[in-house]
Amino acid sequence: MQRVYLDNAATTAIRPEVVDEMANVMKNVFGNPSSTHVFGREAKALIELSRKNIAQRLNVSPAEIYFTSCGTESNNTIIRSCVNDLDVTRIITTDLEHKCVIESIKDIEYRGKAEVIRLNILKNGNIDYQQLEELLKDQSKKTLVSLMHANNEIGNLTDVKYISKLCQENNTLFHTDTVQTVGHYDLDFQDLGVDFASCSAHKIHGPKGAGFLYAKKASHLKALISGGGQERGLRSGTENVYGIVGLSKAFDLALDELDEHVQHIKEIKQYTIQQLQEAIPGVGFNGLSADLDKSLYALLSIKLPFHDALIGFELELAGIAISQGSACSSGAAKVSTVMSTIYNEDEISQMTPLRVSFSYETSKEDIDTLINTLKKIAAKHQLQNA
Incomplete structure (x- = not known):
């Protein structure tokens, strides 16, 4: 895998x-x-x-x-x-x-x-x-x-x-x-x-x-x-x-190597945004994450239009290491202080946050693997709600 x-x-x-x-x-x-x-x-x-x-x-x-x-x-x-x-x-x-x-x-x-x-x-x-x-x-x-x-x-x-x-x-x-x-x-x-x-x-x-x-x-x-x-x-x-x-x-x-790495990572981030928008109708982004000038260029916070508490586990089964929040504490995934500050309970119950963070080693092939997996997970939720 x-x-x-x-x-x-x-x-x-x-x-x-x-x-x-x-x-x-x-x-x-x-x-x-x-x-x-x-x-x-x-x-x-x-x-x-x-x-x-x-x-x-x-x-x-x-x-x-x-x-x-x-x-x-x-x-x-x-x-x-x-x-x-x-x-x-x-x-x-x-x-x-x-x-x-x-x-x-x-x-x-x-x-x-x-x-x-x-x-x-x-x-x-x-x-x-x-x-x-x-x-x-x-x-x-x-x-x-x-x-x-x-x-x-x-x-x-x-x-x-x-x-x-x-x-x-x-x-x-x-x-x-x-x-x-x-x-x-x-x-x-x-x-x-x-x-x-x-x-x-x-x-x-x-x-x-x-x-x-x-x-x-x-x-x-x-x-x-x-x-x-x-x-x-x-x-x-x-x-x-x-x-x-x-x-x-x-x-x-x-x-x-900063200039070279920034250019590469920004291209990867923009590619991720575009592919997500094409693959998952209703996908959004938390905070100013999708604005390359007003957010950390190496991070994208995704707001999936469905609630899936086990998505981190599902992605790991597909070989993808990703975070549903920050890694500043260990334990089961739960709503972070950041998410509960910018969203109310009803909004949180209808979405799933994912934090994707890139490096100079991240490739478009890595992103394609992520998008294909998220597309399958999204399709599963669409069937359940049909």
Whole structure:
């Protein structure tokens, strides 16, 4: 059976060049980066070269990049330290954020450490920018705005640069989860003006277990994990040297080949939209997912015109790996927070959401396999409802 992988927003296949780079480090550089002898210094040098490389790519200082294990750790560190150490007493966010952001903010709210305001969400999945602007005029409480750059389920892009400007004008801190966009866009954090951001290597064909957080210089974040004081005191624990090297290599490859990959993936996404519309009458798309300019180009959120709770299983039987939502938690498929925010119960009961996410390796043949399978499933539902 042909196997088709269309869940790249959950994780990507690690590139062979990254594997080779990491394997070389595993074999030849085993010292503890905190050791002062030559073996330790060799490992430390690789970390600092990786930090410098990533910082240059993002147009920031190496001192503003801190290596972590993943986006979840990065986002938790930023949000919790803003409240615990930077005197934030109000957080403005949405119900559309990644689960790690939603849950960390819920915990802060439950403990009574900060007031939490969740922005209204428009029917197209965008935030209410006018509401945000009005809220920021109230500067009676030190505020953190936490809004993701690209939604990991419906792909809507947030106008990060505009929000940064609003926050700067109103003495407000701004954190954006960039896990789905770092390495997928040529980002300049200086130009964007954000205070905090996050990245996870496995979203850009790098290794799992490696990521970083960006914190603007003099932000004074404090550690969640105490110990030996690694990462300039922000993230103690022996560094994942080969993971960090793999992250840097994956980041380089992603940006060096960005134009070529973007063109290919956009063509694949447009092809998917066209084929779906021809094959399944009544098919729709969630949020702004079908708009190539206003959504994450590597993601398409499909709204099938029938309800099928087992569609993920049916697709897997056909050899197709796909998601009905995000992969931020395990367990049986259920209505996600994102879908329940933009649709009411009646609308949800009449549709099935599917998230298709592409990579530079996705082919039109992969999409043809998906379309043919969905066409059969749709035909089955038409017969049942006839």
